Amino acid sequence: MGLKILLVDDEQEFVETLSERLQMRDMDSHAVFDGKTALAQVQSHPPQVLIIDLKMPGMDGIQVLQQVKQTHPFIQVIVLTGHGSEQDRKTCMDLGAYAYFQKPVDIDQLHTAIRQSLEKTLTDPRDSMGFDRPVDKGFYQP
Amino acid sequence: MSPNNDPCPETDRLADMADVKFFGALAAAMTHDMKNVLAIINENAGLLGDLAVKSQKKATPIDPLKASTISEKIRKNVTRADHMMKRFNRFSHSMDHAEEFVDMEETVMLVASLSERIIRRHGATLTVIPPPVPCRIHARRFVVLHLIFRALDILCCNHADPASDTQKQMTVRFGSNLTRPEICFTRDPGFMIKRDALFDSPKDRALLAHVKMKVKMMDAGAGFCLCTARPEHG
Numbered sequence: 001m002g003l004k005i006l007l008v009d010d011e012q013e014f015v016e017t018l019s020e021r022l023q024m025r026d027m028d029s030h031a032v033f034d035g036k037t038a039l040a041q042v043q044s045h046p047p048q049v050l051i052i053d054l055k056m057p058g059m060d061g062i063q064v065l066q067q068v069k070q071t072h073p074f075i076q077v078i079v080l081t082g083h084g085s086e087q088d089r090k091t092c093m094d095l096g097a098y099a100y101f102q103k104p105v106d107i108d109q110l111h112t113a114i115r116q117s118l119e120k121t122l123t124d125p126r127d128s129m130g131f132d133r134p135v136d137k138g139f140y141q142p
Numbered sequence: 143m144s145p146n147n148d149p150c151p152e153t154d155r156l157a158d159m160a161d162v163k164f165f166g167a168l169a170a171a172m173t174h175d176m177k178n179v180l181a182i183i184n185e186n187a188g189l190l191g192d193l194a195v196k197s198q199k200k201a202t203p204i205d206p207l208k209a210s211t212i213s214e215k216i217r218k219n220v221t222r223a224d225h226m227m228k229r230f231n232r233f234s235h236s237m238d239h240a241e242e243f244v245d246m247e248e249t250v251m252l253v254a255s256l257s258e259r260i261i262r263r264h265g266a267t268l269t270v271i272p273p274p275v276p277c278r279i280h281a282r283r284f285v286v287l288h289l290i291f292r293a294l295d296i297l298c299c300n301h302a303d304p305a306s307d308t309q310k311q312m313t314v315r316f317g318s319n320l321t322r323p324e325i326c327f328t329r330d331p332g333f334m335i336k337r338d339a340l341f342d343s344p345k346d347r348a349l350l351a352h353v354k355m356k357v358k359m360m361d362a363g364a365g366f367c368l369c370t371a372r373p374e375h376g
Contacts (some may be wrong), residue, residue, distance in 0.1 A: 011178050013215065017185035024192050055174065057263050082177030083170075103177045104184035 003118060005029040006047035008038040008064065009080070010056040014103075018051075021107055027114070035059030039067055046072055048121060049098075049114050054081040054088055062091060069096045076117035080105055157285075157348040164288045171259045172230050179223045186215045229255050236284040244286045246277040246325055250314050253290040266298045266310040273316030277323045279370055281353040289353055290325075292346065293368060296339060297327045317367070328365030335363045 005027050009015035015031040022029040030047075032038050036059050042050065050068060054061035065077050079092045082103045089100045098117040101110060190212050197204045233256055247270070254261070254268050261268055279286065297312050310330060317324030329335070341350055341357050350356065350368075358367045 011182065013219075014178060014182045014185055017182065017189055017215075021185060021189055021192055024196065055259075055263060057265055060263075082174045082181065084173075084177075103181035105181070107185075107188055 003027045003049060003114065004045075004047040005049045005051060005114065006038060006041055007031040007051045008033075008035065008056070008061070009053040010034060011053070015053075018107075022111075022114075025107075025111055035061065035064040038064055042068055042072060042075065046075060049076045049078060049117055051078045051080050051110075051114075054079060054092075055083050062088075062095070065092060065095050065097060074121055076114075076121055078110070078113055078117065080110070153348045153351055156345045157352050160345040160349060161284065161288060164291060167260070168233065168256050168291070169230075171257060172226065175226055175259050176223060179219050179226065182219045183216055183223075186212050186219075233287065236287055239283065241280055241282055243278045243280055244283050246279060246286070246316060246323060247273050249283070249286050250290055250325070253287055253294065257291060257294065261294065261298060261312075264298050264310070266312055268294070269311070269313045271313065271315040274318045275320045277316045277325065279323050279353065279355070285349065285352045289349055289355065289368065292341070292349060293325075293327050293366075296341070297329055297335070297365070313365075317369075322370060324367050324369045326360065326365060326367040328360065333364065335359070335365060337363075340366055 005019075005022055007015045007019050007022075007029060009031070010033050012031075012033050015033070019029040019031040030041070032041055035052075035056055038050070038052070039059075041047075050064075052061040052064055061079060061081065065079070068075055068077060073096070076098045077092075077096065079089075079097050079100045080103060081088070081101075084102050092100050098120065099113045101113070190209065193204050193208065193212075229252065232252060250270055254270060294312065298310060313328045315326050315328075317326070337359055340359065341347065354371045355368050356371050358369055360366060
């Protein structure tokens with residue numbers, strides 16, 4: 001499996017099916033159904049990309065986004081929501097989301113955004129925890 | 143939604159503003175729900191397509207059980223969307239008539255289903271205990287829907303943190319007097335409602351005035367009841 005993706009949405013049937021489709025595209029995706037579990041998962045097994053819904057019972061997506069960006073600033077966050085307010089989109093992008101999609105989403109568009117967000121991560125000199133990446137000096141130095 | 147001959151234009155204006163806000167809140171919740179159902183249908187249809195591509199590439203047939211499960215999920219969500227649209231249609235048509243006899247249990251059930259997402263998002267559950275006798279009032283149906291929604295909002299959200307982990311239990315029950323309809327709203331044991339949070343704003347008062355109802359605190363602040371200000375017949 002390739003990229004580590006964590007999906008967070010209280011619509012269990014939706015998020016499990018989306019996760020299965022991402023797995024068919026060689027992504028190591030995993031789904032959880034609330035914000036609190038997502039944050040615990042981010043602490044124990046930080047993903048490379050986090051895909052979150054906004055309106056969920058308990059902790060909502062904006063709170064999750066805020067906390068993840070504080071503790072793991074280089075995890076790329078993609079918002080995928082049924083709630084279509086322009087203000088929400090602006091808030092999410094200001095908080096550091098990589099992309100904002102409305103449901104239903106085209107899987108190819110989402111797949112492309114995930115790949116592009118990873119490219120952004122890889123070109124960043126720091127890792128998902130915000131630490132400097134070790135520079136690969138190669139195996140041969142004449 | 144106020145009658146043109148109402149002698150209180152300020153009350154009318156406030157009630158109209160609140161009505162528009164109420165319609166917007168329920169329409170937003172409803173369209174959000176619809177988007178979620180469409181998203182489930184979209185992913186399941188997409189999964190069938192993915193399986194077809196995979197099967198073609200590997201020259202192996204699609205697992206018939208898997209295909210049938212996906213198809214069933216799509217069918218189930220089309221039914222779910224249909225029920226949502228029917229409820230929303232009933233809600234939209236609640237503005238069609240002027241005053242009429244409105245069944246309160248039916249109205250509470252409609253508000254409960256339309257605002258299910260809002261209630262769930264605030265960590266609450268709602269139980270409606272059927273009335274011992276028919277409970278009907280003569281009023282504008284849309285305004286009654288609005289009043290019930292507002293009552294649930296006060297009960298659910300005006301006293302607690304929406305992100306709280308505690309599950310809130312709300313109960314609606316009806317009075318037993320046929321000619322003096324009464325609807326009571328209570329929360330989980332130990333919950334105390336504050337009088338100053340009860341329909342105290344000018345918009346709330348305008349809403350109550352339009353359905354000719356008054357609000358009554360229950361003992362020890364356990365909840366509140368909405369009662370008609372005059373006997374109802376019909």
